[in-house]
Amino acid sequence: MFCLIIALCFVASCWAQDNCLVSNIKVMQNFNRHRYAGTWYAVAKKDPVGLFLLDNIKANYVISEDGVMTATAEGRVIILNNWELCAEMFGTFEDTVDPAKFKMKYWGAAAVLQQGLDNHWVIDTDYDNYAIHYSCREQSWDGTCLDSYSFIFSRDPKGLTPESQRIVRKKQEGLCLVGKYRRVAQDGFCNKYRGQY
Numbered sequence: 431m432f433c434l435i436i437a438l439c440f441v442a443s444c445w446a447q448d449n450c451l452v453s454n455i456k457v458m459q460n461f462n463r464h465r466y467a468g469t470w471y472a473v474a475k476k477d478p479v480g481l482f483l484l485d486n487i488k489a490n491y492v493i494s495e496d497g498v499m500t501a502t503a504e505g506r507v508i509i510l511n512n513w514e515l516c517a518e519m520f521g522t523f524e525d526t527v528d529p530a531k532f533k534m535k536y537w538g539a540a541a542v543l544q545q546g547l548d549n550h551w552v553i554d555t556d557y558d559n560y561a562i563h564y565s566c567r568e569q570s571w572d573g574t575c576l577d578s579y580s581f582i583f584s585r586d587p588k589g590l591t592p593e594s595q596r597i598v599r600k601k602q603e604g605l606c607l608v609g610k611y612r613r614v615a616q617d618g619f620c621n622k623y624r625g626q627y
Contacts, residue, residue, distance in 0.1 A: 450606035451573040452566050458552045461530035463499050465557040467491045470583035472505070473590060474611040478567055478579035483507055483517065485615040489583070499523045499532070506619045516620035523550060534565075553580075554601050560584055560594040562601050580607055587616040 472487035483505030491501045501521040508514050524533040524547070534550040548565045555561035561583040566575040582598055584590050590598065602608050 450575075452569055452575050453573060455551070455553070455564065456604060457528060457530035458554050459530075461552055461555075462557070463491075463497070463529070464493055466552065466555060466561065467493045467499075468585075470561055470585065471587040471616055472581045472614045473584045473616070474582040475614050476578065476580040476607050476610045477612075478565075479577045482579065486516070486617065486619040487581070487614055488587075488616075488620070489581075501534075504620050506623075516623040521550075553605065554597070555583075556594070556597075558585060560590050560598055562598060562605075564605055574606075578605075578607070580605060580611070582611065 469488065469490045472483075472485075472489070475483075475487070483503075485506050487503065487505035489501050489503040491499060493499055500523065502519070503521065504516055504518045506514065507517045520537045521534050522537065524535075526532060530552040532550040533547040535547055548567060551564045553562040553564050561581075563581040563583065564578065565580070566578045568575070568577040570576045582590070584594070599608075602611065
């Protein structure tokens with residue numbers, strides 16, 4: 431009986447690991463970057479290892495005439511253990527064969543918040559209410575992700591609609607990140623911070 435329980439646990443562990451392979455993560459089908467463009471507010475996030483934006487995260491995606499996507503973003507960060515500031519950054523995107531998967535490079539002071547070219551995958555969006563972003567910075571030997579981050583974005587800084595929340599919860603399961611997100615405050619810190627300087 432004990433051997434049977436051990437065997438079942440091993441099979442369950444392998445099944446769970448197979449479902450959490452980075453290569454198995456599904457992204458948005460027929461992604462339209464022009465509809466995705468505009469302002470998004472982070473309402474929840476899963477943090478990576480190391481320094482990262484804390485809250486008041488806002489991203490604005492822009493598509494140039496030749497179809498190249500760039501983004502500006504801002505958010506509250508604490509550096510040197512107690513220095514609170516609003517970090518502003520600029521990101522450029524390199525296309526891949528999948529229209530919902532990009533490589534993203536940060537520029538400016540925010541370059542310390544990333545490591546080389548980060549993956550920037552759009553997992554799902556309805557373009558008008560919610561978007562789910564995912565990035566795996568480092569994969570394990572078994573194909574699962576060792577260091578990832580993810581944002582749940584809303585067009586409305588007050589949060590997601592109940593319908594959008596249901597969709598997002600379901601998609602989090604596919605990322606193997608259920609229970610790993612935390613709420614992101616949108617209390618106007620960056621507007622106040624700019625007003626002080």
